Amino acid sequence: MESTIRQISKSAYAIIGPEGATNFSIVKANDGSAVLVDADIRRIDEVEEALRLTGCARVAYLVDTHEHFDHTSANFYFAQKQIPIVASAGCAGAMRDDGGADFERMLKPVPELYQRFPGLCLTLPDAVFDKTTDVKLPSVTLHLEYRAENGHSHSKGDTTLYFEEEEVFIAGDLLYTEVHPVTFFGNIPNWLTALKPLFQTHYKHLVPGHGPTIDGEQSGKAYFKKMYDYLEDFYGNLQEIKSGRKSKEEIIKHMQSGPYAPLGKSRMVERNINQFMTGKWY
Ligand SMILES: [Zn+2]
Numbered sequence: 712m713e714s715t716i717r718q719i720s721k722s723a724y725a726i727i728g729p730e731g732a733t734n735f736s737i738v739k740a741n742d743g744s745a746v747l748v749d750a751d752i753r754r755i756d757e758v759e760e761a762l763r764l765t766g767c768a769r770v771a772y773l774v775d776t777h778e779h780f781d782h783t784s785a786n787f788y789f790a791q792k793q794i795p796i797v798a799s800a801g802c803a804g805a806m807r808d809d810g811g812a813d814f815e816r817m818l819k820p821v822p823e824l825y826q827r828f829p830g831l832c833l834t835l836p837d838a839v840f841d842k843t844t845d846v847k848l849p850s851v852t853l854h855l856e857y858r859a860e861n862g863h864s865h866s867k868g869d870t871t872l873y874f875e876e877e878e879v880f881i882a883g884d885l886l887y888t889e890v891h892p893v894t895f896f897g898n899i900p901n902w903l904t905a906l907k908p909l910f911q912t913h914y915k916h917l918v919p920g921h922g923p924t925i926d927g928e929q930s931g932k933a934y935f936k937k938m939y940d941y942l943e944d945f946y947g948n949l950q951e952i953k954s955g956r957k958s959k960e961e962i963i964k965h966m967q968s969g970p971y972a973p974l975g976k977s978r979m980v981e982r983n984i985n986q987f988m989t990g991k992w993y
Contacts, residue, residue: 714754716761717924719916720877722851726761728754731890731921731976733781736881737761738874740848743768748872748881749776749920750785752828753821758785770794772846774855775836776883776920777868778805779896780817786834797846798836799857802868806835852876858885858908860901865892865920869905873914880914880931888922888934891971891979892941895986899946906939922975941971949987959984 712729719725719736726735735758736748745767750758762770773789775798776782783806786796814833818824825831846853852875859869865884872881884893885905894902910932917931918924925931945966951957959981966980 714757716764719918719924720874720879723874723877723879723916723918724761724765725918725924726757727923728921731887733921734918734924735761736872736918737765737767738848738851738853738879739765739767740771741850742848744771744848745769746772746774746846746848746851746853747789748774749782749883750789751781752784752788752824752831755785755788771848772797772838774798774846774853774870774872775802775868776870776872776881777859777866778802778810779866779884780813782884782920783810783834783836784814784817786836787831788828790834790837795838796834796836797838797840797844797855799855799859799868799870800839800841801857801859801862802866802870803836803839805867806833810835850876858905860905861898863898864902864905865894865897871909873912878913878915879918880912880916881918882909882920884920885909886917886919886935886938888919888925889973890922890975891966891977891983892921892938893979894942894945894983899942899949903939903942903946906935906942909935910939937970945983949984952984952988959988 714729715727717725722739724737735750738746747770773794773796810833842857844855854873856871859867869885948962963980967977
């Protein structure tokens, strides 16, 4: 399966990961420079190809929406090209505290990347902001906002971007569409709180961290609501498992049926439950 490049608006593009794999975004300025949002070193060829196909002359900034490997592991690659990497202090802090072990673990299945990129290592963002910041290029204004409620929602770094000129909202992993979310790094009650203001956010186009992009604010709102309902239901059921009132198998079945039956990456349900129950990796 290959990723697809979707033109979101006149100057914004999303690299949509296959089968719910991570999305990356490109916002192109009228001088050919671009802001790249998230990049995974394992998929760097796709990212480079997308930059070429969309006619970007150079990457002016890389933005990390949050600390997870699939969104930040190409930081090394772009830092070597002297490209500034923008992220929240929450994201930078999480990478500093826990990123090293995670980085090595994720690269274990692809050791050849160490040969291809000598010195490849966890690379922290170098343009860090606390609550909000703007990233500007000619014809492009991106408003970045840190939204990890109490420092931890989907992740500790959760940042959204709003491309003002073309009304595109990039939600990062606060939003998954059409696929089961990865919740086991998260704090679900805080994530629910972080989602509430997003029901009221304005945009014409919406890019989730994983899954298809959405056109129209009403449709976007419905997806944010679906995300909220999913997390609320899942969290309630985790408490039922913990208290012994329901079995794990019962909850897996519930989270894969009814409104959730069409969602991709259904294997995530059991992984999410296992991680919450044991605090170990699966
Ligand atoms: Zn994530």
